[in-house]
Amino acid sequence: xxxxxxxxxxxxxxxxxxxxxxxxxxxxxxxxxxxxxxxxxxxxxxxxxxxxxxxxxxxxxxxxxxxxxxxxxxxxxxxxxxxxxxxxxxxxxx
Numbered sequence: 518x519x520x521x522x523x524x525x526x527x528x529x530x531x532x533x534x535x536x537x538x539x540x541x542x543x544x545x546x547x548x549x550x551x552x553x554x555x556x557x558x559x560x561x562x563x564x565x566x567x568x569x570x571x572x573x574x575x576x577x578x579x580x581x582x583x584x585x586x587x588x589x590x591x592x593x594x595x596x597x598x599x600x601x602x603x604x605x606x607x608x609x610x611x
Contacts, residue, residue: 522604523551523558523574526583529611531556536598537590543579554588583607 520528526538530553538553550561551574558574559565574580583606585598 521574521576522580523553525611526553526607527556527558529607530554532611535588537586537588539584539586540574541581541583542574543581544575545577548581552590554590580604 526540530536530538534555538551540551540553542549542551549563551558552561580603582600583602583604584600585602587596587598
């Protein structure tokens, strides 16, 4: 069984706990931003599902960009490693 895109990103942050991922996605009618840290995802724009088994990102959601930031994340002074990565560029990191 292959991992979904969100599961792959969560696994990346488990293996790289010094990083936080900020994902910008198009959900069709609306946009969202997800933050992933140490294997956990949460939405910055919508309520986050309490059940961790419910995926934060549907398979038909379009990932617009992925930003890699240093942990700990400070929203007032974010420290970017890389900005605006595509899914393909992110895949090359694992």
